[in-house]
Amino acid sequence: MRMSASLPLAVLALAFVSAAQPQPAQAQAVAQTPPMGWNSWNYFFDKVDDKGVRAAADQLVATGMKDAGYVYVNIDDTWEGQRDANGVLHTNSKFPDMKALADYVHSKGLKIGIYSSPGPKTCGGYEGSLGHEVQDAQLYASWGIDYLKYDLCSFIPAVMEKQAPNDKAAQMRLMHAAYDKMDKALKATGRPIVFSLCQYGWDSPWEWAPALGGNLWRTTGDIEPKWDRIYAILSQQAGLESYAGPGHWNDPDMLEVGNGKLTPAENRAHFSMWAMLAAPLLAGNDLPNMKPETKAILTNRDVIAIDQDSMGKQGARIYSDGEVEVWARHLTGGAMAVAVLNAGSDRYSTHPFHLNLGKLGLSGPQKAKDLWVGKQMELTDNMPLEIASHDVLMVRIDAPK
Ligand code: GLA
Numbered sequence: 001m002r003m004s005a006s007l008p009l010a011v012l013a014l015a016f017v018s019a020a021q022p023q024p025a026q027a028q029a030v031a032q033t034p035p036m037g038w039n040s041w042n043y044f045f046d047k048v049d050d051k052g053v054r055a056a057a058d059q060l061v062a063t064g065m066k067d068a069g070y071v072y073v074n075i076d077d078t079w080e081g082q083r084d085a086n087g088v089l090h091t092n093s094k095f096p097d098m099k100a101l102a103d104y105v106h107s108k109g110l111k112i113g114i115y116s117s118p119g120p121k122t123c124g125g126y127e128g129s130l131g132h133e134v135q136d137a138q139l140y141a142s143w144g145i146d147y148l149k150y151d152l153c154s155f156i157p158a159v160m161e162k163q164a165p166n167d168k169a170a171q172m173r174l175m176h177a178a179y180d181k182m183d184k185a186l187k188a189t190g191r192p193i194v195f196s197l198c199q200y201g202w203d204s205p206w207e208w209a210p211a212l213g214g215n216l217w218r219t220t221g222d223i224e225p226k227w228d229r230i231y232a233i234l235s236q237q238a239g240l241e242s243y244a245g246p247g248h249w250n251d252p253d254m255l256e257v258g259n260g261k262l263t264p265a266e267n268r269a270h271f272s273m274w275a276m277l278a279a280p281l282l283a284g285n286d287l288p289n290m291k292p293e294t295k296a297i298l299t300n301r302d303v304i305a306i307d308q309d310s311m312g313k314q315g316a317r318i319y320s321d322g323e324v325e326v327w328a329r330h331l332t333g334g335a336m337a338v339a340v341l342n343a344g345s346d347r348y349s350t351h352p353f354h355l356n357l358g359k360l361g362l363s364g365p366q367k368a369k370d371l372w373v374g375k376q377m378e379l380t381d382n383m384p385l386e387i388a389s390h391d392v393l394m395v396r397i398d399a400p401k
Contacts, residue, residue, distance in 0.1 A: 028192045031215040032246045033308040035147065035194055035280045037072025037113070038065075039254045042223070042284025046078040046124060049094035050101050057105045059287035066110060068299045069308060070283060072147050072194070073105050074113030080126035087132055089139060102144040113147030113194070114140055118178035119154030128154060129182065137185035137193075145193060150182055152199035172203040176212060183213030196251065196280075201236075206243035206250060216251040216280055223253035225260025227390055230270050231343050237277050241314040244278050250314065251280055258285035258294035265391035268372060269341055271297050272394045275307035276315035276327045276339050302371040302396065306337045315339070318360055324353045324387065328360055336360075336400045338368075338379075342387040352384035361400075368395040 038056050040048035057073045060066045081092035091098050098114075105112040116136060117128035129136045129150075140148060155178055156171075164170035179197055186193045197209050197217040205217035219240060220233045233252045244250050255274065257267045274281060283298055290298075306329060315329030315337065323344025329337040338360060340353065347353050357363065357379065366379040371394045379395065387393055 029247060030192045030194045031249065033310065033312065034249050034278050035072055035196075035216065035282065036069045036304075036308070037074055037111070037147075037282050038070060038287060039072075039074040039076055039113070039149075039282045039284055041076035042225070042254050042256055043259055043286045048075060048078060050096060053101060054104055056287050057108050057110055059290070060110060061108050063287065063290065063295055064299055065283070065287075065295075066108070068301060069304055070281070070298075071109075072111050072113050072282070074115070074147055074149065074282065076115045076149065077122045077124040077151070078126055079114065080116075080122065083127060083132070087135055089127055089132065089136060092126075099143045106144060111146035112144065113149065113196075114143075114145050115149045115151065117151045117153045117155060118175075118182060119152065119156070119158050121154040121158075123151055123153040130155070130158070133181050133185045134188070137182065137189050140186075140193065141189035141191040145191075147194040147196065148182070148186065149196040149198050150179065152178075152202070175199060175203065176208060179209070179214065180212045187213065206240055210243075210248040215247060216249040218251045218253060220252060223256055225256040225262050227262065227266050230256065230262075230266070234273050234277075234343075238317040241316045244312065244314040246310075246312040249278060249280060249312075252277060254280070254282040254284040255298075256284055257297055258283075258290055263390065264293055264297075265388055267294065267297050269390055269392040271300070272303060272339050272371075272392045273327070273341060275303045276329050276337060276394075278307060278309070278312060278314040278329075281307055300371065302369065302374070303394065306331065306371070306394075306396065319356070321353060326355070326360065331396075333398075334400065336397045338395050338397065340385060340387060340393040342389060342391055344389065346389045347385075347387055349384070349386055352386050354382045354384055355379065357381040362397075364401055366397050366400060368397045370395055 053075055060070050079091055079095045081090040083089050102112045119128045120130045121128050160171035160174050183195055194215045195213050197214040200221045201219045209217040220236050237252055240250050257271050309331045311332045313330045315327050318326050318328050325341045327339045368377050368379050370377050
């Protein structure tokens with residue numbers, strides 16, 4: 001609400017009284033770097049249960065992923081049961097005791113996340129938070145929840161389309177208000193809870209989500225473990241770089257690394273580009289049955305360090321040549337990350353891609369580290385690069401010239 005000079009005295013008096021009331025302790029800042037962890041949806045979908053979440057937590061520790069920075073264990077849709085006569089939401093039979101599960105996850109030095117919708121139902125048709133926002137936020141806090149993904153879903157037909165038929169702008173205002181309401185409910189608990197907006201990029205959330213307390217906001221519809229979908233999402237991130245920063249991130253959706261039929265190159269390229277984007281790194285694979293090559297990608301410390309760079313400056317697409325794209329990201333201490341992505345087919349020595357350093361603001365040979373080979377190399381102007389289909393060259397330049 002905008003303050004107006006003609007605000008009635010009663011309202012001013014009310015504002016004064018509420019300012020004098022004890023306020024919940026200022027929640028400590030969360031998501032100062034893009035959140036890292038695991039989420040149940042991309043592999044388990046509705047098959048997630050208490051046992052599977054405990055197993056994921058165990059594996060985050062056993063595989064070294066926790067030490068590499070993955071701390072959130074996020075339960076997505078399908079945990080919800082029914083509300084009782086007092087409106088209190090209960091878990092369904094897959095999650096017999098959410099508090100005990102949260103305690104277990106915390107005992108491993110990890111954090112736990114949960115999922116809901118501002119609508120009456122979630123996307124999976126389970127109980128949503130409409131009309132119970134404060135009650136649900138208090139419930140999450142009482143369980144020790146550290147992260148909430150709040151997914152628009154049935155709020156669209158049940159509230160937006162019903163209350164404002166044929167008025168898109170009014171529908172969007174209803175959507176903003178719904179996210180604002182849950183943000184206030186979460187903040188009122190006094191518990192630091194990461195607030196993740198999931199509304200598929202509608203109405204440019206990067207413009208308004210930070211002001212409503214969003215720590216991250218989905219920028220697109222759902223990801224799938226297919227190169228074309230991953231690349232389509234990547235393409236939609238170009239131009240959004242100025243909106244991200246510590247505490248507020250563009251979310252191009254959770255990782256598919258290790259899922260479906262993605263090739264090693266595609267897994268590597270997907271992970272590299274999400275790091276260039278300062279995207280949340282939420283692994284979405286079957287951790288207990290992870291292949292060594294998947295683990296090697298997810299735990300590449302050099303690539304993770306790009307994603308987690310404390311300056312929080314998202315990378316940008318600098319130029320492209322056919323289907324080869326060059327992205328760059330500025331890092332703390334004047335360092336720079338560069339990713340050369342071949343989104344199309346192979347480019348062989350007959351017609352390799354030639355790297356133009358000038359377009360990156362660089363001049364002369366640059367000492368760099370190839371983050372997938374793990375070795376120092378030299379970048380020179382116009383150097384020919386052979387990059388396989390859907391693969392990437394990702395380097396870190398510590399002292400760009
Ligand atoms: C939507 C979201 C997904 C997932 C499902 C769960 O599709 O975008 O990430 O949370 O709902 O039902």
